[in-house]
Amino acid sequence: MAQSTLPLVIVNPKSAGGSTMDGWSGIASDLRAHFGAYNVAFTKAAGDGVTLAKRACESGRTFIIACGGDGTINEVANGILQSGKDVELGLMPSGTGGDFRRTLDIPQSPREAARALREGKTKRIDVGRVTFQSRDDETISRYFLNVSSFGLAASIIERVKSTKTLDWLPLGGVRGRASFALSTLQEVVGVDFMTVKVKIDDGDEKPLNTINFCVANARYFGGGMKIAPDAKINDGFLDVVNIGDIRTAKIILNAYTLYAGTHLDLKEVKSTLAKRIEVAPAMKDVEIHLETDGELPGKLPAIFEIVPGALRVRVPYTK
Numbered sequence: 001m002a003q004s005t006l007p008l009v010i011v012n013p014k015s016a017g018g019s020t021m022d023g024w025s026g027i028a029s030d031l032r033a034h035f036g037a038y039n040v041a042f043t044k045a046a047g048d049g050v051t052l053a054k055r056a057c058e059s060g061r062t063f064i065i066a067c068g069g070d071g072t073i074n075e076v077a078n079g080i081l082q083s084g085k086d087v088e089l090g091l092m093p094s095g096t097g098g099d100f101r102r103t104l105d106i107p108q109s110p111r112e113a114a115r116a117l118r119e120g121k122t123k124r125i126d127v128g129r130v131t132f133q134s135r136d137d138e139t140i141s142r143y144f145l146n147v148s149s150f151g152l153a154a155s156i157i158e159r160v161k162s163t164k165t166l167d168w169l170p171l172g173g174v175r176g177r178a179s180f181a182l183s184t185l186q187e188v189v190g191v192d193f194m195t196v197k198v199k200i201d202d203g204d205e206k207p208l209n210t211i212n213f214c215v216a217n218a219r220y221f222g223g224g225m226k227i228a229p230d231a232k233i234n235d236g237f238l239d240v241v242n243i244g245d246i247r248t249a250k251i252i253l254n255a256y257t258l259y260a261g262t263h264l265d266l267k268e269v270k271s272t273l274a275k276r277i278e279v280a281p282a283m284k285d286v287e288i289h290l291e292t293d294g295e296l297p298g299k300l301p302a303i304f305e306i307v308p309g310a311l312r313v314r315v316p317y318t319k
Helices: 015-022 024-034 048-058 070-083 099-104 110-119 152-162 173-188 248-253 255-260
Strands: 008-011 039-042 063-068 088-093 121-133 139-144 147-151 194-200 206-210 212-216 238-243 269-274 276-281 289-292 295-315
Touching: 008 048, 015 024, 015 063, 024 110, 048 063, 048 070, 063 070, 070 088, 070 099, 070 139, 070 295, 088 099, 088 110, 110 295, 121 289, 139 295, 147 152, 147 295, 152 212, 152 289, 206 212, 206 238, 238 295
Parallel strands: 008 039, 008 063, 063 088, 088 295
Antiparallel strands: 121 139, 121 295, 147 212, 147 289, 194 206, 194 276, 212 238, 238 269, 276 295, 289 295
């Protein structure tokens, strides 16, 4: 079999706090035994997943597997979509968040995930595309599979990525969830709303107060928070969820509702379906950072759009 026709596994060795590299020999063995032959490429820096995936698509690969967390999956998906080739994406979960894995019911166990890759079926899904400003004020676009948001979630992710507070905890999901929980509490204390200008589809531009504004293609973000419980990845719409002016104590008391997906019952939370959302700061001198699938690529103003049926993904046969 020619090398270019084999599936390519793109591995982020730094995912899950570095435990992906530590456990790669076991993951590789499970892939060989329960999936079959493949080639492998390791990322070395942020953005490598995009470059490797795009290059693989252009060289004739038809199946690319992302091994890592949601950030790795996002990069590989962006590489596939940027190539313009109709290449299938597979998942070998090995990260701390696993939000896209949850959406597709991909097993966490490497052995079971490998079986799902071999025995699964192809499903065509929507993706979101956000056009925004980079930190250097350049206008760029990026695809997202889960959620793109701004407000509290972006601030929490920024704190998680910059803190070393929880390095004493075990590597993997426990540390990831604990980091997110601690950073959430730190950011929530004294939180205040921001005001933005929002235009949804063909509607009028309106001012909006928000603690957290989410544009969701899938249901989960933040390591298991069901932020958009009604979202479907093949309905041709983005789910817009706005958490409005809500007090600190109420956020803390109702934090569990984000994991249960019942926060939409709170009067401060509003949701709607849309195909295009334009958002800008109400005050021009205010900088509002944006997060996309757990990464922090830039800031508002931004335009969010749905791209229906843009990506083929391997899912378990029962999904």
